[in-house]
Amino acid sequence: MEMLTLRGTIKKFKKHLVVSIVIWSIVVPIADGFIVQRDRNRNMLYGELFWSEGFHVYDLTDEDLNNTIPNIPNDHLLTDVLNVTYEYPIITLMFYAGIALIEPGIYGPHFLANWILVMIFHLSLLLFVFLSQKYWQHQWYKEVFGAYYCYGFFLTVGFAKIEPFVDLLFLCAIYFLRKKKYFQANIMLGLAFQTKLYPAYALPYFFVSNPVASIAFFLTTISLFLPLLITGVSNESLIAHLLNSSSYSDIITNPFYxxxxxxxxxxxxxxxxxxxxxxxxxxxxxxxxxxxxxxxxxxxxxxxxxxxxxxxxxxxxxxxxxxxxxxxxxxxxxxxxxxxxxxxxxxxxxxxxxxxxxxxxxxxxxxxxxxxxxxxxxxx
Known part of the structure; x- marks a missing residue:
């Protein structure tokens, strides 16, 4: 089978992508009518506060928010479950802060976050299909693709999680790796890591491909962590979340723990x-x-x-x-x-x-x- 370019892949699947984007976008307000999208709402709240508090939002617990901002809707807080400071890496905060510039992050509903993530997921989906085209004819791949597509619906329409944006950065890293642009690949992997931590599992593969270029991953990661160190804000929840510490939550959610x-x-x-x-x-x-x-x-x-x-x-x-x-x-x-x-x-x-x-x-x-x-x- 002749391998398509990225442009050729876009041309081949553009109708499918457009139809999927339109349907998902229509479903967003419907889903919001019966799903409490607490994680989205809370991220939007912290994104809004970033413009007044800067990186000191990392010092604010849910109780602090509830005590300082009048009439915060309950679905913007985790107080009933957790009372922690902001626990996501810096690019996640910047992502929602950017959306909060367009759509105020305090009260909601925040359909714009869902719609942006729907678009981002479909970009990720396109890149995933492009990078995996040698498997298109295999039944096992169709099953994996179907599962990923369903997860995408869940993570964008249902709960507006940051994962689709992480996936896009991660896939860009793999794309550059395939092109043997090792420094760009490691920079993108570092950006993905500083959005959510899980892409780091691919670091050994990137390191073996070009050990010297892995310096770019660490420099990217460190440079994006420096603002938090310089401003002296709390990193406790971020680190506890990373280490899966009981100080973050003593609730066990893992059935196979x-x-x-x-x-x-x-x-x-x-x-x-x-x-x-x-x-x-x-x-x-x-x-x-x-x-x-x-x-x-x-x-x-x-x-x-x-x-x-x-x-x-x-x-x-x-x-x-x-x-x-x-x-x-x-x-x-x-x-x-x-x-x-x-x-x-x-x-x-x-x-x-x-x-x-x-x-x-x-x-x-x-x-x-x-x-x-x-x-x-x-x-x-």
Whole structure:
């Protein structure tokens, strides 16, 4: 199959993109009618305050906001769940501050944030399709694409999360890496990291591609952290969020958190699902009546490929994991050199879903009362 240029990819799919953008944009105010988009509203509030408080918004907890600004709607605060200072990296703050220049961030509704994220997601989707075009004819890729598309709807129309913007920066980094523009690739990866932290899982791959160029990643990251250090504002929530510390939240949202085993030994079944998925990615299999049976020998020898399969298992050690975190790993398929390695990654993606369900089933008394109730509170 002849590989298309980026312009050729745009031309091929522009009608599909336009139709999708229009439909999603129409659904935005409908979804806002029954979904409490608290994360979007809170980010817009901090974005608005940035223009008067500067980086000192990082010192303000939800209680501070409630005490200093009159009549803040309850759906702009996390006070009932958490009372923390602002916990997102600097580019996320700048993103919402930019939107707040156009649309005031205090009261809402904030449809503009959703609409901008809808546009950004479709740019990310286009770039994802372009970078993965050698897989277009494969059924497994269509399944991955469909899952990512559904996540995009959830993250833009439903909850206006920053992830689509992170994804765009991350995909631009992979694009430059493919073009062997290593310094630009690492700068974009640094920008993505300073929007939300998860793109750092690709850093080993970028480092091996060109170790010297990785300096650009660290310089970008440090330069964007300096304003917070210079102004002396609080970094506690940002760091606690990064480290998944109980000082950020003592609520456990991760159904396959390994810490559950101390309270309920059968909980080991949930993280075990992800470990089995890892084995299916890395070991040889032999079909028995159509069922792939694991064999005790490695299928691959490349350390980087094994690392890409292994990194998602790190989530079992984090107590605070939300369902959209699973979307972080879709782009791993773009980092494999061989099609079979990318195809095997489906086991990891499916493993997340199964591990989540198993984790809820083995601890129903907790998840069907606490986290489920909190999830239902997102609906009006």
């Amino acid at each position: 390994i810490g559950w085993v101390a309270q309920n030994p059968i909980s080991i079944l949930a993280p075990l699902v992800l470990f089995i998925a890892f084995l299916y990615c890395t070991l040889e299999t032999k079909n028995w009546k159509g069922i792939p049976i694991l064999q005790p020998r490695f299928r691959i020898q490349q350390p980087l490929a094994i690392l890409l399969y292994l990194i998602p298992l790190g989530l079992v050690f984090l107590s605070w994991v939300l369902i959209w975190y699973y979307a972080w790993f879709f782009f791993s398929i773009l980092l494999f050199e061989r099609e079979i390695n990318a195809r095997k990654y489906r086991y990891i993606l499916v493993g997340f879903a199964i591990a989540h369900i198993v984790g809820v089933l083995v601890n129903p008394g907790y998840f069907l009362v606490g986290p489920l109730q909190e999830f239902l509170n997102h609906f009006k």
